[in-house]
Amino acid sequence: MDATISWRFGLIALALGVCGGGLAQPANHYFSGAVLDAQGNPIAGAVVTLGTPPVLFEREANRLTQSGEDGRFRIGVPYAGDATLAFWHPDYISATLRADTGAKADVALRRGEVLEGAVTAPASVKGRIVVSVLSRGDGFRDYTRADADGRFRFGNLASGPCAVEARAESRDGTIRLAAWTSATVRTGGGGGTLDISLPGGASAIAGSLADATGFPVMGEATLYMNSEAGSFIATGRCGATGEFLISGAPSGEGVLVLSARDRGSLVREVSLDGGELRLDPVILGNGLPLRCSFLNTPAGTRAIHVLVMPGKVARPDGGIASVRALLDSPAVWTGALRGKSEKLDVLQPGEYTLLAYPLDSSTRDLSVFERAELMQNAPVYMNTFTVAAHSTGATVAAAFPADQRPMMEAARAPMHPIIGRWAYTHEGSVWTRIFTADGRCILTEGPATHWTHPYVILGENRVAVLVDEKRRIHVIRDDGKLDIEGQFVATKAP
DSSP, rough: OOOOOOEEOOOOEEEOOOOOOOOOOOOOOOEEEEEEEETTTTTOSEEEEESSSSOOOHHHHHHOOOTTTTSSEEEEEESEEEEEEEEEEEEEEEEEEEEEEEEEEEEEOOBBBEEEEEEOHHHHTTTEEEEEEETTOOOOEEEEEEOTSEHHHHHHHOSSEEEEEEEEETTTEEEEEEEEEEEOOGGTTOEEEEEEEOOOOOOEEEEEEEOTTOOBBBEEEEEEEEESEEEEEEEEOOOOOOOEEEEESSSSEEEEEEEEBOOOOOEEEEEEOSSSEEEOOOEOBBBBBEEEEEEEEOOTOEEEEEEEEEEEEOOSSOOOHHHHHHTTOOSEEEEESSSSEEEEEOOOOOOOEEEEEEESSOOOOOOHHHHHHHHSSSSSEEEEEETTTTOOOOOEEOOSSHHHHHHHHHHSSOTTTTTTEEEETTTTTEEEEEEOOSSSEEETTEEEEEEEEEEEEETEEEEEEEEEEEEEEEEEEETTTTTTTTTTEEEEOO
C-alpha cells in the first residue's frame, strides 16, 4: 500500500463563536454599531458575524445577527476585547472591520455590481439549482439559489472577471448536473444577462445486471460524463428484472459504473452518439471485501462520508472548484459509514483511491456545493491502495491527521509555523497557547494550565483547535502574528 496521504484544504469558515482565555461564560460584553451605505443611510438586513462573511449554506443553517431597520446591530460575547467583524448583504460588497467591545463599530458598505442570468435545466432538477460566483480580483465567493424558472441574481459583486458555476441535483439523488463558465461583472450592470445550460441530450444507455447463474440482480448503473463545459452524472436503478435505463444524456465519452450490494463493482468506458446504447447482460460476481478502520476521528463525528474511486486519483490543488471536481469523479461506492470499522464487499482486483472525511450528522442530505465547503472545515484522508488478483480483499487504516508526520505533509512544509509558544494579554493576565509537534494545543495563564486540546492543520498558515466538539480557527497573519478566532492577536515567543 502507498504511504498514507492526508491533507487539509485551506479554510474559509464562519466563526460562529469564540473561546477566550478559559471556559465559556455568559455574554456580558457586546460588539455594536451601525451598517451604513456610502451616503450614511442605514442598511437593514445585513448579516454581521465574527470572522469571515458566511456563505449561503451557513446563512441557511444558522440564525445569524442582522442589522435592523435603523442599521444597528449587537453581538454578545463573554469577554471584552477586539475582534474581526464581517458584514454581508445581498446588494452590497462584503467587508470586514476590526472592532472593540468598548467602541462603536460603524461600517460603510459600497453598493455592489449586479450579475444575473438564467440556467436551462431538465424539469427533473428545476427548483434545485444553485449558482456560485468567484470574483477573480478579490477572491470573494458567494452562492445563490435560482428560482423555479432558473433565474438567478447576484447584487454584491465588485466589477471585474469572475468564474460562475451552476449545479442542480434531483431530490432522489439520481441526477447531478453542473456547468461552468466565465463572465465579467461591469460597473452599472451593463453586461446583460448570463445564460448557462446544464448538460443533457438525447442519448440513452440501457442494460441489465445478473449473477453468475443468470438470475437478475437488483443494483444500479451510474453514468459519469465530464467535459470542459460541465458534468452529467445519472443513476439508473435496477428493479426485480435487473434492468436499468439512463436517458437524457449528452453525446460523448463517459464512464459507466455497475454495482450491487455485496457484488464486485464493474467500470466500463462507453461512447454515446445521440441514440440508445444497449449493453449485453452484465454479470456481477461476489465482491471482495474492503475493511476500513478510521483512526483519530475528530470529536463530534457522527458518520464518515466515503468515496471509493477506481484507479489512482490525484489530489485537488486546494481550490474549491477542484474539490468539487473530485467529488464528481466516478466511484464504485459512496455513502456514509457510522462505525469506526466497517466492511464493504464491493471490490474487484485493481487499483482504487479512498477518500474519507467526517460528518457531524449521518442523515442530512448535502449537495456537492455543501460537501466541498464541508471538506474545507474537516480533516480529510485520501490514499491509493491495490487489490491483488486472487487476494482476500484489502484493509485500509484511514488515519485523520493527528501527529507530526501527516500534519507536516498536509502543510507541505518541514515544520508548521504554528508550532511553538504564542502569548497575548487578556484582562491583565498573560495567556499562552503552546502548539506541540504531536498535535496538541495547551492554554496557560501564567503558571496555570487551563486545558489541552488537539488541533488539525488547515493549511500552511491555519489550524483548527478542537474544543468542545467545535473547531476554533487560528490564522498566522501576514505580519507574523497569530489571529485567534478573530478575538485575540498573539505574538510568537522566541
